[in-house]
Amino acid sequence: MEYFAGLDVSMEETRVCILDGDGTVIREVKVPSTPSDIEAALAGAPACRRVVFETGRMAPMLHHGLTERGVPVVCIESRQASQALKSLATHKTDRNDARGLAHLARTGFFKPVHVKSLPAHAIRSLIIARKKLVGQRVMLENQIRGLAVVFGVRLPRALSSAFIAQALQASEGIDGLSAAMRGLVTARMAVLSAVTSIDADIKKLTRASSACRLLMTIPGVGHLTALAFTAAVDDPERFRRSRDLGAYLGLVPRRYQSGEVDYTGSISKCGDRRMRTLLYEAANVMLTRYKRPLKLKDWALAIAKRSTLRKARIALARRLAIIMHAMLRHGTEFKPA
Template identity: 45%
Template sequence: MKYYAGLDVSLKETSVCILDETGAVFRELKAPSHPEDLIRVFEALDKPLARIGLEAGPLLQWLFSAMVEAGLPAVCIETRHAKAFLQAQINKTDRNDARGIAQMMRVNLFRPVHVKTLTSQRRRALLTARKLAQEKAIAIENDIRGILRNFGLKVGVVGTAGFEARIRELVEGIPDLACVIMPLLAVRQKLRETFTILHRQLLAITRDDVACRRLMTIPGVGPVVALAFTSTVDVPARFKNSKAVGPALGLTPRRNQSGESDRVGRISRCVDAMMRTLLYEAAHSLLTRVQKWSWLKAWAMSVAKRRGLQRAVVALARRLAVIMHRMWSDGSQFRWTRETAAVA
């Protein structure tokens, strides 16, 4: 007889439910949310486990990787599908959620989610840390501007390099205000230095990565976009074709159809907000800043004339994702002319 397990993972403890193939509860228990403890639970079971379901979450990658290495049939399930399935229960408890996930494993009613490799996880951590340092530095700069504005001191348009000199010039001769602003400038300087260190690490990675260098031949695509795309997609073969990348990144419109009603809405914006934002920025840069003409820019300009700039940028972002996946999969280079360009 086969057995199926469901795990409802929390920060400290994990609820475990094990069902047999008839749906009867074989065992329920709680274990610490640590790979060694969970592996020990299943090894002590001494039963043929067909699937072990885990819902995508903060501890997933850590637990999933260790369980797979231990030879356990772990499966990561999509959060929205799990939520829809578990909503049928009247009472939401960790025990009931684990039992519901085990039932999803038993009846094969789930969609598996790809768990990224350790290399992609590390690169994504670098991108997240870089973005965090940049956002915090910008937030402090805006706060400094707001504080000074209350005293009639206007910073004006100034670049990142000249920001500190401009602030020191404004607070010169105002010691009470300088005592407040100077510590903020020190924090801002430290954040900018941290951002520079992380950005140099990013550039070093893209310089040594063949796939990133190839993707950077696309106009508008720089090191940040290339590294983010490779760390997000992780394994190109997990998509059945290049056109499937757009929906996976939330760049396709929502559709609500029922009877005679058929509404097409905005893009779904599901899954990866960082990658979607970077693709949007790359598309906007291609349309507004890149001077060299290409078939891709000509296509986007024609869309902009018919549908407007904003929709054209979104459409171009989606097409960039398709082209980047195709180039990564077959090892081709970006072609500037329409006659020699592969159909995306």
């Protein structure tokens, strides 16, 4: 007889439930959320054909750790699992969730998801850290500008050399404002230094990656976009068609159909929001700053003429994602013609 297991994972503990092929509970236990403890809990019962758990913050560590130990683990989409678990149990408890996931493993009523490699997650962490620091820099600059406006001083662009000089000059002789300005300026300099350090690391990583160098042959695609795309895709072979990248990144129209109702709305915005933003920015650079003849740009401008420039950017971002995936898959450079 075949056996199946479900894991309800939390930060500290994991509830393990093992069922046989008829749905009878064989074993239920609560163990620490580490691959070794979960493997030991599964070893206390007959070997399982399939072990299922949901996506979450612990998913990469557990998936790769259990896979290395030979456990046939499958990670499934949490949104889909949530709808199925609601129909299986009236009360939401860790025990019921583990049982529900075990039943999903037994019936096969789930959609497995790809768990990115740990190096890909490390790159994503670097990109997320940069985004947070840039946001902090902008917040500090806006605060400095707002304090100066109260005293009738309109500061220049924040990245100009005169920004800090005029901000400190405006606060001279005013005790409270001077201390506030110095503190904000010091914090801004520290954040700028951290952003510069991360940018240097990003450039070093892109120079060392042949895939990133290929992607950077596309006009408008820089170090950050290339590195983020390789981390988002992780394994190009997991996509059967390059066209699937549009739906994966949420750059296709959302559709709702029920009976006589058939509605097509704006883009779905599923998947990696940061990657979608970077592709949109790359499309905007290609449309507004790239001056050489380019068929891809002409195609997007034709869309802008019969619709809007915003829709043209989104369409071009989707097309760029398709092209970039094809380049990674076949190892070819971008050909403008």
